[in-house]
Amino acid sequence: MNIVIIGKGQVGSILTEALTDHNVTVWQQNLIDLTADELAKLNPDVVINAAGKTDLLWCETHALQAFHSNVEAPVAVYRAVRSLNDKTFFIHFSSGCIWDGPYRTDGKPFGPYDPPTPAAFYSWTKAACDSMLLAEDPNRVAILRPRQVFSPITSPRNTLMKLVRYEKLIDTPNSMTSAETIVKMVRYLLTATGDRAGVWNVYDKGVTTPFRVGQLLAEAKLRGEPTAFTKAELDAFHKPKRVDTVLYDERFEKTIKPEPVEDMLRAAIAGLAA
Numbered sequence: 524m525n526i527v528i529i530g531k532g533q534v535g536s537i538l539t540e541a542l543t544d545h546n547v548t549v550w551q552q553n554l555i556d557l558t559a560d561e562l563a564k565l566n567p568d569v570v571i572n573a574a575g576k577t578d579l580l581w582c583e584t585h586a587l588q589a590f591h592s593n594v595e596a597p598v599a600v601y602r603a604v605r606s607l608n609d610k611t612f613f614i615h616f617s618s619g620c621i622w623d624g625p626y627r628t629d630g631k632p633f634g635p636y637d638p639p640t641p642a643a644f645y646s647w648t649k650a651a652c653d654s655m656l657l658a659e660d661p662n663r664v665a666i667l668r669p670r671q672v673f674s675p676i677t678s679p680r681n682t683l684m685k686l687v688r689y690e691k692l693i694d695t696p697n698s699m700t701s702a703e704t705i706v707k708m709v710r711y712l713l714t715a716t717g718d719r720a721g722v723w724n725v726y727d728k729g730v731t732t733p734f735r736v737g738q739l740l741a742e743a744k745l746r747g748e749p750t751a752f753t754k755a756e757l758d759a760f761h762k763p764k765r766v767d768t769v770l771y772d773e774r775f776e777k778t779i780k781p782e783p784v785e786d787m788l789r790a791a792i793a794g795l796a797a
């Protein structure tokens with residue numbers, strides 16, 4: 524299978540390393556330069572967009588550039604993909620951060636088609652792009668919404684590396700997504716013949732909290748015991764506001780059968796500690 528992966532950040536690198544059994548091209552240049560002509564040369568079966576501006580504070584202060592990378596360019600690439608032929612499939616990485624929870628107002632987790640409630644410019648760009656891609660054509664795109672991606676890799680984008688650093692951690696429920704679950708989701712989409720388009724919330728099963736992850740990291744001697752503090756205390760100084768989000772997706776759980784989040788966290792932390 525010919526696959527084009529756009530973006531060589533955390534998620535792009537995870538996928539590039541995992542999909543070596545396919546003919547993968549990593550698009551190293553600006554997303555917007557992946558035109559229909561360039562795509563025609565690569566003849567992809569699947570194009571995966573793992574590029575985007577992900578620094579929340581930077582997105583607040585560089586709104587136009589954030590909009591370009593997170594909305595304008597992905598939509599342009601999807602148009603180019605669709606103009607190529609009637610089969611090439613587009614996988615786009617969105618984010619569970621489009622919802623400001625941790626739960627909906629009725630106390631339930633967020634489902635894939637719940638209306639977004641973005642709390643930061645970054646989240647607005649992710650939600651806007653998703654809507655525009657679906658309006659363009661909902662049948663040739665899978666929109667993946669992971670949340671707080673983690674892995675055993677010592678990259679600053681790894682959520683575990685962030686939780687190693689903060690002394691105080693909130694004890695608020697959240698979904699998290701391991702690298703393995705992302706790869707399992709993408710592998711399913713590469714081979715599925717039927718049900719693959721639309722929005723997928725992508726997460727490890729169950730719920731954890733930043734404080735609980737801090738405890739697991741402390742058990743592995745990667746940090747000291749964390750101190751818990753409240754979301755209100757965090758919100759008083761954290762700008763833009765941190766969002767907490769718990770995801771649910773019946774189709775995802777039935778199809779991908781994600782592993783329990785605490786098991787996946789323990790495995791990734793053991794890898795980090797080794």
Ligand SMILES: NC(=O)c1ccc[n+]([C@@H]2O[C@H](COP(=O)([O-])OP(=O)(O)OC[C@H]3O[C@@H](n4cnc5c(N)ncnc54)[C@H](OP(=O)(O)O)[C@@H]3O)[C@@H](O)[C@H]2O)c1
Binds near residue numbers: 531574672
């Ligand atoms: N990691 C998470 O916890 C998480 C959670 C939910 C969703 N996601 C989504 O997953 C996707 C990938 O995330 P990630 O963790 O891999 O982020 P990342 O490590 O920040 O990587 C994103 C990469 O995209 C590049 N990029 C930005 N604008 C571009 C453009 N116009 N053309 C080409 N490349 C561009 C960035 O380059 P520069 O650094 O030079 O800008 C960076 O190398 C993003 O869409 C993100 O919203 C991630």
